[in-house]
Amino acid sequence: MAAPRRDTNRDADRDRDTERDTRGIVDPAEFLARVDFRRPEPAEPLRRHVEHYWLIDWDLSEPYVSHVVPHPAVHIVFQQFEGQDPFVEFAGIQLGLFTQKLEGRGRVCGIKFRPGAFHPFAPRHPVSDWTGRRLPLTEVLPAARNNLDSVLTPPDETDRVAALDTFLLGLAPAPDPRADRATALVELIRTDRTIRRVADFAHAQGMTVRAMQRLFSTYVGVGPKWIILRYRIHEALEHAESTPSTDWATLAADLGYADQAHLIRDFTTTVGVPPTAYAQSNH
Incomplete structure (x- = not known):
C-alpha cells in the first residue's frame, strides 16, 4: 500500500512542535550540537500507533556517547553505521539508561510507537516478552522480511519518511x-x-x-x-x-x-x- 499524500504545510508545523520535545535526552544541548536530529510525524492513518519517527544523521571527527532516559515505548530502528552493513532492530522498552556510542558517519531512522499501540502488529506475544531486549526485527515481525531495504537509502528526508509510512502501512495491523x-x-x-x-x-x-x-x-x-x-x-x-x-x-x-x-x-x-x-x- 502506498503512503497517503501529505499536507506538507500542516505537517511541517506539526513536525516543528514535535522536534522541540527533548524529554528523556540527557544533556540535549550537547546532543543536538553533535547530531542532526529530527522527529517528523507519520502519515495520518498511522498516528493511532506511532507517536513520531526520529531521524539522526551524524558526521563526527571524534566519538560521541549519547544517553537517553527511555520512554515506555517500543521502537523499530533502521541503522547504518560507517564500516558496517545496514541492519534493523526491534527495541523493547529499555529499563535503564540507554547509551549509544556514535563515531564517524552514520544514519538512523527510528519509529517510536505509542505506549500500548505496537501489540496489534504482533498480537501473539505480550509486549513484556521484549522488555529490555533488542532483537533483529524479523524475529518479532517475520512479515517485514521483504520490506527492509527502502528506508535508509533515500538521500532526501521526505523520501525516507514516505518509506517509513509505506513500510508500516504494508503491515496492516487489525484494530484492537x-x-x-x-x-x-x-x-x-x-x-x-x-x-x-x-x-x-x-x-x-x-x-x-x-x-x-x-x-x-x-x-x-x-x-x-x-x-x-x-x-x-x-x-x-x-x-x-x-x-x-x-x-x-x-x-x-x-x-x-x-x-x-x-x-x-x-x-x-x-x-x-x-x-x-x-x-x-x-x-
Whole structure:
C-alpha cells in the first residue's frame, strides 16, 4: 500500500512542535550540537500507533556517547553505521539508561510507537516478552522480511519518511480496542501529575489492580508503577536542565515523592548523577 499524500504545510508545523520535545535526552544541548536530529510525524492513518519517527544523521571527527532516559515505548530502528552493513532492530522498552556510542558517519531512522499501540502488529506475544531486549526485527515481525531495504537509502528526508509510512502501512495491523485503552491510560499517567498510586488509578478507571497490570504487561511492556516513576524522572530531568536553582524538596512534593531523598535517589539511579550535579553541569 502506498503512503497517503501529505499536507506538507500542516505537517511541517506539526513536525516543528514535535522536534522541540527533548524529554528523556540527557544533556540535549550537547546532543543536538553533535547530531542532526529530527522527529517528523507519520502519515495520518498511522498516528493511532506511532507517536513520531526520529531521524539522526551524524558526521563526527571524534566519538560521541549519547544517553537517553527511555520512554515506555517500543521502537523499530533502521541503522547504518560507517564500516558496517545496514541492519534493523526491534527495541523493547529499555529499563535503564540507554547509551549509544556514535563515531564517524552514520544514519538512523527510528519509529517510536505509542505506549500500548505496537501489540496489534504482533498480537501473539505480550509486549513484556521484549522488555529490555533488542532483537533483529524479523524475529518479532517475520512479515517485514521483504520490506527492509527502502528506508535508509533515500538521500532526501521526505523520501525516507514516505518509506517509513509505506513500510508500516504494508503491515496492516487489525484494530484492537484494548490497545487503544492501554494507550489512553498511559497518556493519562503522562499528563495528570495527581496520579501517584496504582491502586487509586485502577479504581478511578473501574479496574482492579491485577487487571490493569495484566493489560499493561500485554500491551505496554512495563507496569503502571514503573511508568509513573519514569515520567516523574523525565520531569525532574527537564527541571534540572532548565532551572539550575530548582527547589528539589518542593519539586519532590509536587511529583508525589515522600521526600526529597527519594527523588534524589531515583534520579541518581536512573541518570547516573544527582540532580544538583546534573543541573550544575548543564549551566
